Amino acid sequence: MGAVTAVGIAGLASCAKDAPQLPQTLTVSRVFVVLPAGDSPAALYATFTNPTVAADTLRSVELSTATVMLHGAMPDMAMLDALPVASGATERLAPGGRHGMITGFGPHARGDSLSLRFHFAVAGTIAVKARVIAYADVDTAAPPAR
Amino acid sequence: MPEITRALRLGAIFAATCAGLACANGDRARAVGGPAVPLPTPLARPAFTLLATDGKPFDFAARTKGKLTFLLFGYTHCPDVCPVHVANIAAAMQSLTFEERARSTLVFITTDPARDSIAVLRRWLASFDSTFVGLTGSVEDISRLAASLQVAPAMFGVPNADKSYEVGHGAQVIVWQPDDTARFIYPFGVRQKEWVEALPRLIGRAPTLLQRIKGES
Numbered sequence: 001m002g003a004v005t006a007v008g009i010a011g012l013a014s015c016a017k018d019a020p021q022l023p024q025t026l027t028v029s030r031v032f033v034v035l036p037a038g039d040s041p042a043a044l045y046a047t048f049t050n051p052t053v054a055a056d057t058l059r060s061v062e063l064s065t066a067t068v069m070l071h072g073a074m075p076d077m078a079m080l081d082a083l084p085v086a087s088g089a090t091e092r093l094a095p096g097g098r099h100g101m102i103t104g105f106g107p108h109a110r111g112d113s114l115s116l117r118f119h120f121a122v123a124g125t126i127a128v129k130a131r132v133i134a135y136a137d138v139d140t141a142a143p144p145a146r
Numbered sequence: 147m148p149e150i151t152r153a154l155r156l157g158a159i160f161a162a163t164c165a166g167l168a169c170a171n172g173d174r175a176r177a178v179g180g181p182a183v184p185l186p187t188p189l190a191r192p193a194f195t196l197l198a199t200d201g202k203p204f205d206f207a208a209r210t211k212g213k214l215t216f217l218l219f220g221y222t223h224c225p226d227v228c229p230v231h232v233a234n235i236a237a238a239m240q241s242l243t244f245e246e247r248a249r250s251t252l253v254f255i256t257t258d259p260a261r262d263s264i265a266v267l268r269r270w271l272a273s274f275d276s277t278f279v280g281l282t283g284s285v286e287d288i289s290r291l292a293a294s295l296q297v298a299p300a301m302f303g304v305p306n307a308d309k310s311y312e313v314g315h316g317a318q319v320i321v322w323q324p325d326d327t328a329r330f331i332y333p334f335g336v337r338q339k340e341w342v343e344a345l346p347r348l349i350g351r352a353p354t355l356l357q358r359i360k361g362e363s
Contacts (some may be wrong), residue, residue, distance in 0.1 A: 023147070034225070038235075043225040069306070074227060075298065075314040079306055096317075096334045099226045130273065135233035135274070135346030144230075144335040 026050045026085065026123040031130040032141050033063075033114055036105055044068060044100025044130070045142035046093045046118075050085040054122050062117040066104040073097045073145065085120075095138055097145025110125040110134050181340060182321075182330035189216075189320070189328040194291055195282040196255065199268040204281055206253065214250040214349045215322040219292055219300075221258035221313045222270040227334050228254075229274075231319065236274040238341030240347060246349050249324060257300035257315040280353045295320060323348055 027049045034043040050056050059082050061068040070080040074096060083098060085091045093099045108114070112132040119125050133141050191207040198204035206217075216235055222230030235252055242250060254271060256262035259282045262270075267280035282288075289299035297316035305311045317334040332344075 034229075037229045037273040038222055039266055040222050040229070040270060041225040043229075065307075071226070071312065074317055075301070077224075077312045077314065079302055079312070095230045096227055101225045103308070112254070135229045136237045138230050139234055139338045144337075145277070146238070 008106055024052060026052060026056055026120060026126070028118050028126050030126045030142065031116060031128050032138070033102065033108075033116075034107075034126060034138055035108065035110060035129045035132060035134050037135060039082050042066075042102040043095075043138075044093060044102055044107040044116075045095065045138070046130075047089045047090060047102070048083075048085045048118075049093070052122075053087050056085045056123055057089050057121040058085060058118060059121055060119045061100055062119065063102060063114060065106045066102045068116075069101045069103070071114050073099075082121075092142075092145060094142055094145035104141075108132050110137075162331055181336055182332055182344065183318075184330055185328060189295070189322075191322055191326050191328075192291070192295065196287070196291075197264065198284040199264045199271070199280040199282075201264060204279065206281075209279075210251055210253065210322065211326060212249070212324055213322075214246075214252075214324055216252040216319050216327070217252075217255070217295075217322070218252075218317075218319045218338065219255050219257050219288070219297055221256055221300075221315070222262050223258065223310065224313070227317050229270075231317065231334060231336075232271075232274045232278070234338045234341060235319070236278070237338050239275070241342045242345060242349065246345075246351065250349065251279060252279065253281060255281045255283075255291070257285075257288060257292075259283065259285060259288065282356045292316060297320050303355055321348055324350055 001131050004087065028045045029049065031046040034045070036042045044061065059068070062071070070083055072078045072080055080098065083091060112130055114130045114132060115127060116130050117127050155290050191210060193207045195203045195205045218231060220231070222228070232254065233250065239247060239250060256267060264280070264282060267282060271280045272280040276287060285300065291297045291316070297318065299315070301314040303312035303314065318331040320331050322328045324355070
């Protein structure tokens with residue numbers, strides 16, 4: 001019994017030593033702003049990964065030239081005050097799911113790069129560059145939330 | 147809000163129905179390709195007339211007769227589901243031959259006629275494909291039509307601080323094939339590749355020799 005326990009502990013130690021070091025901060029990645037169709041608002045999609053032990057909350061998103069609102073998924077797509085990102089969780093703003101809506105979007109073009117600031121309750125402000133894409137690009141850039 | 151409750155209930159019933167049907171008729175759906183959901187009863191082209199973006203009445207059954215027709219409800223202030231759906235279909239339709247494309251159309255019916263004037267609708271659709279048809283009418287007529295097609299009717303959200311508002315609606319695409327019968331609906335989330343795979347079968351393209359040899363007809 002003692003030998004079994006020792007082997008188990010040694011195995012655990014080995015795993016811990018070989019385990020890749022996870023980033024210890026919340027990250028924002030795969031950020032895309034979709035060019036508006038006609039007179040409509042633009043869409044914002046992004047991925048939030050929280051490897052920390054603390055639950056976090058996205059409180060707002062800032063784009064200097066426009067207003068960004070968070071909306072829920074179908075069917076009602078109601079406006080959200082915040083987006084929780086639990087410890088160890090990955091959350092997405094994705095087509096058909098929760099998403100960002102940008103009004104007052106300026107004259108941008110496909111391929112442009114925009115600076116966005118994501119304000120989190122715990123992680124603070126994270127500045128990210130977003131790529132501007134067209135709706136035809138969404139299928140590959142930001143798969144649906146299903 | 148009773149309207150919202152009713153719409154949600156209809157949507158839930160429809161979603162549950164779709165899920166059940168998908169299980170029962172999965173083989174038939176796979177035969178057409180993509181994540182199609184078979185309708186319990188094939189649906190003839192509905193007879194209705196709404197106002198098109200050229201300012202003239204559009205008789206749906208007469209004007210789309212014999213064409214592969216995609217019909218969906220939505221609104222142009224939607225930044226997410228509606229434009230993604232339309233963009234994916236538009237992209238997939240580029241895989242059709244010239245002749246097949248001429249026998250295909252997409253009809254978008256606004257659930258938000260107050261904001262979607264015919265000019266707004268036209269500009270929005272033109273950003274995807276200038277041949278797509280936009281239709282408008284009264285909220286009552288459009289909701290009645292949606293319900294008759296088992297699509298959850300529009301439900302209007304509480305206005306935001308800037309007076310903007312969201313409009314919930316059924317997000318499925320109903321597809322009428324060239325024989326003027328709809329057998330499938332496509333829920334939101336269908337990828338471009340899945341549309342591209344489904345289109346030849348939906349339009350009735352004859353299988354290639356290689357497909358016949360492989361038994362893919």
